[in-house]
Amino acid sequence: MPKLKLRILLILSALCLFSLLTAETFPVPKIPYAPTDLYSTVEPEFRIQNDPPYFQPLTYTAHKTANPISIDGCLCESDWQNAKWTSDFIDIEGVAKAFPYLQTRVKMLYDDMGLLIAAELQESQIWAKLKQRDSVIFYDNDFEVFIDPDGDSHEYYELEINALGTLWDLFILKPYRDEHSPLNGWDIRDIEYQIQIDGTLNDPSDTDTSWTIEMRIPWKALAERASMPCPPKDGDYWRINFSRVQWETTIQNNDYVKVPNTPEHNWVWSPQGLINMHYPERWGYAFFSSSPSSNQKTKPMIPEIEYAKVYLRYLYYQQKQFYMDHGRYSKSLAQLKTDSFRFTGKNLKPKLEINSQDYLITLTDKQAGYTLTIRSDGRLRRVR
Numbered sequence: 001m002p003k004l005k006l007r008i009l010l011i012l013s014a015l016c017l018f019s020l021l022t023a024e025t026f027p028v029p030k031i032p033y034a035p036t037d038l039y040s041t042v043e044p045e046f047r048i049q050n051d052p053p054y055f056q057p058l059t060y061t062a063h064k065t066a067n068p069i070s071i072d073g074c075l076c077e078s079d080w081q082n083a084k085w086t087s088d089f090i091d092i093e094g095v096a097k098a099f100p101y102l103q104t105r106v107k108m109l110y111d112d113m114g115l116l117i118a119a120e121l122q123e124s125q126i127w128a129k130l131k132q133r134d135s136v137i138f139y140d141n142d143f144e145v146f147i148d149p150d151g152d153s154h155e156y157y158e159l160e161i162n163a164l165g166t167l168w169d170l171f172i173l174k175p176y177r178d179e180h181s182p183l184n185g186w187d188i189r190d191i192e193y194q195i196q197i198d199g200t201l202n203d204p205s206d207t208d209t210s211w212t213i214e215m216r217i218p219w220k221a222l223a224e225r226a227s228m229p230c231p232p233k234d235g236d237y238w239r240i241n242f243s244r245v246q247w248e249t250t251i252q253n254n255d256y257v258k259v260p261n262t263p264e265h266n267w268v269w270s271p272q273g274l275i276n277m278h279y280p281e282r283w284g285y286a287f288f289s290s291s292p293s294s295n296q297k298t299k300p301m302i303p304e305i306e307y308a309k310v311y312l313r314y315l316y317y318q319q320k321q322f323y324m325d326h327g328r329y330s331k332s333l334a335q336l337k338t339d340s341f342r343f344t345g346k347n348l349k350p351k352l353e354i355n356s357q358d359y360l361i362t363l364t365d366k367q368a369g370y371t372l373t374i375r376s377d378g379r380l381r382r383v384r
Helices: 002-022 035-041 078-082 304-326
Strands: 059-064 104-110 114-122 142-148 156-161 167-172 192-198 210-218 237-246 249-252 255-258 265-268 284-289 341-343 346-348 351-354 359-365 370-375 380-382
Touching (some): 142 210, 156 210, 304 370, 304 380
Parallel strands (some): 059 284
Antiparallel strands (some): 142 237, 156 167, 237 265, 359 370
């Protein structure tokens, strides 16, 4: 069975890579953010305080618990009761697609032991078939979690769970667009989770209401490659997203059967702009607050440095397209027909270094005190 799962992963990765190599254009999120539009058309006083229309990842504040949380799927504790739900999930491509016909929403908290996540999924017919851990869970209806603590788009965590409580957890070295690198053998050691079903599981004869997932992901597991404090410090923020895979089914011989030739629905918290969860730069922001959830404040503000990262990511997309068109990376930013990074009165020019196979683009803001780099494999890091 492990060999079969490995084979499936290899086939899926090969298909992803083949589609990228044979595509005429590199898949870029349809929610646009080209710098010539973004930084020059938005009035300076609104460019940070209000998220411009080209860069609208969702944000959530995860508060530290005031009292112990028991992982039982009930969400009965006062900390959970005080925590806000996220906005309802929408289509992975954004609001241009049809709004999901079933509600999905999430809450987050944290304590000294781990990251706490609760999800509520409306469902009139709750079913699941896969029972072996590390099966390809999205072949069932499922709930998925994606976590990139340091936001560099590499070395991130993914887990998927179905209504039976069957878990698939992976560690991704690089997004599939850059390299086949999922570590299927990695496990979130000591993870706690429970599922509560409002209805019945695998019973087509009645109508169900919803299923709820509650989990605690241990800091010691996330700390392995987080490159961030675990637990986080007050004010830290991570890139996080959530996804729900939902299949259209019919009931035949008292069993759930997928409708032939009908793709699954992909519903997410923060929209990706394309049908691909493995664009971590499109995920939402989870901010961490050491105050209890009963003291919730205003919506957190996305730091200016994140807009600089958006700019560098755009250059990465441009280089990907240039490579598809010419079989090599551009040796000049002028060839990419891009502008400098203009933001709140600043005008910063990036630096491009290139060799026969790779490139490195650097952006420095001396006033703000940071230097960012992005490599040809898409890894974006703050080096100062």
